[in-house]
Amino acid sequence: MISLSKKVCLLGDFAVGKTSLVRRFVYNLFEDKYFSTIGVKVSRKVVAVPRGDEIIELTLMLWDLAGSEEFDDVRISYMRGATGAVAVCDLTRPETLASLHDYAQTLRRVSPQAQLILAANKVDLADQAGASAEQVRELAAQLAAPYYLTSAKNGAQVETLFRHLGRLLVA
Amino acid sequence: MDATLHAPGTADLSPAGEEPARAVDQPTGATPASPPAAAEDAPLEELRRILVTPEQQRVAALEAGVADLRERTTDPAVLVSAITPILGDVIRLKIRDNRDEMIEALHPIIGQLIGRAVAEAIRDLARTLDARMHTTFNLRSFGRRLQARMAGVPEAALMLRDALPFRVVEAFIIHRESGLLLEHRSNDLAPVAETDVEDDSDLVSGMLTAIRDFAQDAFGRGQEGQLDEIQYGTLRILIEVAQHAYLAVVVEGIEPAGFRARMRDQIIGFENRFSAALIHYDGDAAQFSATGTGLAHFMATAGVDQPSAREGLSAGQRRIVAGLAALLGLCVIAACLGAGWAAMRPRQTVMIVVTATPGPTGSPTPSATASPTPTLTPTPSATATGTPSPTALPSPTATPNPTGRLIIDQVNIRQGPGLEYPVADIAASGTTYTIVARNEQGSWLQVCCTRTGALGWVAAALIVEEPQR
Numbered sequence: 001m002i003s004l005s006k007k008v009c010l011l012g013d014f015a016v017g018k019t020s021l022v023r024r025f026v027y028n029l030f031e032d033k034y035f036s037t038i039g040v041k042v043s044r045k046v047v048a049v050p051r052g053d054e055i056i057e058l059t060l061m062l063w064d065l066a067g068s069e070e071f072d073d074v075r076i077s078y079m080r081g082a083t084g085a086v087a088v089c090d091l092t093r094p095e096t097l098a099s100l101h102d103y104a105q106t107l108r109r110v111s112p113q114a115q116l117i118l119a120a121n122k123v124d125l126a127d128q129a130g131a132s133a134e135q136v137r138e139l140a141a142q143l144a145a146p147y148y149l150t151s152a153k154n155g156a157q158v159e160t161l162f163r164h165l166g167r168l169l170v171a
Numbered sequence: 172m173d174a175t176l177h178a179p180g181t182a183d184l185s186p187a188g189e190e191p192a193r194a195v196d197q198p199t200g201a202t203p204a205s206p207p208a209a210a211e212d213a214p215l216e217e218l219r220r221i222l223v224t225p226e227q228q229r230v231a232a233l234e235a236g237v238a239d240l241r242e243r244t245t246d247p248a249v250l251v252s253a254i255t256p257i258l259g260d261v262i263r264l265k266i267r268d269n270r271d272e273m274i275e276a277l278h279p280i281i282g283q284l285i286g287r288a289v290a291e292a293i294r295d296l297a298r299t300l301d302a303r304m305h306t307t308f309n310l311r312s313f314g315r316r317l318q319a320r321m322a323g324v325p326e327a328a329l330m331l332r333d334a335l336p337f338r339v340v341e342a343f344i345i346h347r348e349s350g351l352l353l354e355h356r357s358n359d360l361a362p363v364a365e366t367d368v369e370d371d372s373d374l375v376s377g378m379l380t381a382i383r384d385f386a387q388d389a390f391g392r393g394q395e396g397q398l399d400e401i402q403y404g405t406l407r408i409l410i411e412v413a414q415h416a417y418l419a420v421v422v423e424g425i426e427p428a429g430f431r432a433r434m435r436d437q438i439i440g441f442e443n444r445f446s447a448a449l450i451h452y453d454g455d456a457a458q459f460s461a462t463g464t465g466l467a468h469f470m471a472t473a474g475v476d477q478p479s480a481r482e483g484l485s486a487g488q489r490r491i492v493a494g495l496a497a498l499l500g501l502c503v504i505a506a507c508l509g510a511g512w513a514a515m516r517p518r519q520t521v522m523i524v525v526t527a528t529p530g531p532t533g534s535p536t537p538s539a540t541a542s543p544t545p546t547l548t549p550t551p552s553a554t555a556t557g558t559p560s561p562t563a564l565p566s567p568t569a570t571p572n573p574t575g576r577l578i579i580d581q582v583n584i585r586q587g588p589g590l591e592y593p594v595a596d597i598a599a600s601g602t603t604y605t606i607v608a609r610n611e612q613g614s615w616l617q618v619c620c621t622r623t624g625a626l627g628w629v630a631a632a633l634i635v636e637e638p639q640r
Contacts, residue, residue, distance in 0.1 A: 006454050040381045040385075042377030044373060061349075061374075077388050081348030081351075083349075
């Protein structure tokens with residue numbers, strides 16, 4: 001089996017659930033305190049994805065970037081060399097959808113070849129949703145990226161999202 | 172004249188006063204829509220064939236040329252191979268004609284390299300001096316001297332090793348931009364399962380890269396510099412950076428003199444060997460470990476802590492071991508004395524006299540009394556007072572090959588004419604080679620010879636051909 005490793009960034013505003021998405025399904029070695037010190041924490045997610053007739057063991061090195069503004073400058077450095085990114089927004093806070101434009105723009109400037117996928121998180125809080133699935137679909141179309149309505153709380157669509165990203169990365 | 176006579180882009184062929192507009196839209200060589208007109212216009216068709224065919228051929232040739240150019244400019248590999256010979260010539264000319272300007276341009280890079288080299292040299296000197304200061308004549312130093320002689324290493328090296336215990340714990344080669352792990356080796360003696368170490372090494376390499384990026388952004392703005400060391404307790408992470416990858420070595424204790432240089436050689440060698448794979452790294456690290464990067468050898472020879480026999484022994488056992496070692500030492504001394512006595516005995520000496528016979532490449536070494544150049548011309552030479560030696564006479568088949576001198580330091584001599592070939596040797600600035608051949612583009616020269624006596628290839632831009640005499 002062929003083994004590949006790819007760098008993937010998790011982008012999005014503060015408290016949209018990036019770390020929760022990562023924490024739910026990936027292997028962690030480091031504590032979350034690194035967010036407050038250098039603004040990033042690296043985790044790993046291994047997925048098996050098909051490519052033609054073969055199966056690729058793909059190791060996603062997930063760079064979970066702090067969403068707070070104090071790390072705005074260094075965030076660009078962290079995006080270098082990324083071949084994929086998960087842009088995460090919070091369905092209960094519509095303003096987090098709008099800011100994904102900026103994240104996507106920065107990513108495409110720093111790593112033009114990077115594959116982008118959208119995660120509209122906290123779908124389990126549907127009763128508090130401030131943004132509709134239609135808005136997410138429109139945003140995804142504007143960013144030319146696939147999207148998923150996810151829930152880090154109950155795991156909905158999280159695994160599917162990473163597998164989809166994996167397929168994009170090995171295609 | 173019918174508008175179909177005009178080929179695209181040949182509007183200047185139409186007679187004055189005629190409207191050439193239709194020619195643009197009309198496909199080249201298209202037949203008019205009316206069949207009877209076609210039948211009647213056979214002479215016109217012939218005339219059109221005569222007039223337009225050369226133009227069509229020119230257009231076809233131009234299109235082929237444009238397609239070729241497009242291919243050359245869109246495929247980076249083809250583009251690089253096309254401009255490399257030109258760039259080589261440009262750089263060579265620029266260095267020859269505007270040396271000061273080139274120095275100014277390269278100063279930010281070279282200055283930094285020199286600064287680091289000087290700093291390292293000073294640190295090494297300080298360590299050596301410190302070790303020597305602690306040297307006193309006692310039994311221990313005598314034993315060390317003996318050990319150094321037996322091991323064939325400088326005594327200072329052993330002193331340094333004794334004074335500053337050093338151990339390489341782990342080594343990582345990491346892709347500089349993505350932070351992905353390319354290769355990892357561990358000498359950690361702690362009882363940790365190898366799989367666990369391997370499992371975490373890619374995470375460590377990612378975080379280490381993040382820390383490097385953070386340090387660069389936080390402290391290195393507007394200035395050249397890299398994070399080259401991180402210290403935590405007794406452990407330190409030493410970092411040497413190349414263009415697309417960097418080497419991070421976790422060490423315990425003070426590294427011996429020249430260790431940094433060895434790290435640099437290691438990562439530069441790696442970079443040279445895998446440059447193509449590193450530029451467009453696809454995440455497949457197996458290609459590095461499968462072919463062997465030399466990291467294992469580096470670890471094995473970089474002062475790896477080898478658990479000595481005395482560790483774990485009781486005091487009594489140590490005394491016994493020391494006694495045995497002393498006995499062995501006495502035996503060795505006796506053997507050395509015997510060997511020395513044997514060596515001092517007068518014996519028959521064989522002297523090999525080497526004469527200056529032209530080699531296969533026909534490049535005679537010039538000498539003060541038998542310089543081939545001046546003595547071969549009718550012009551009398553002030554230095555060539557003697558009769559030319561027969562060995563200096565040119566033979567019809569021994570045309571001297573040109574020679575070339577390397578103009579920069581640390582030049583890779585490769586096994587073939589291209590960056591994709593392995594490095595056969597690394598040569599210093601000023602090294603002179605005989606030029607044996609060159610590739611078709613003239614961008615690579617085959618030279619004789621590497622330190623192993625083999626032929627090698629060097630980029631033409633890095634060598635200045637010396638005038639033939």
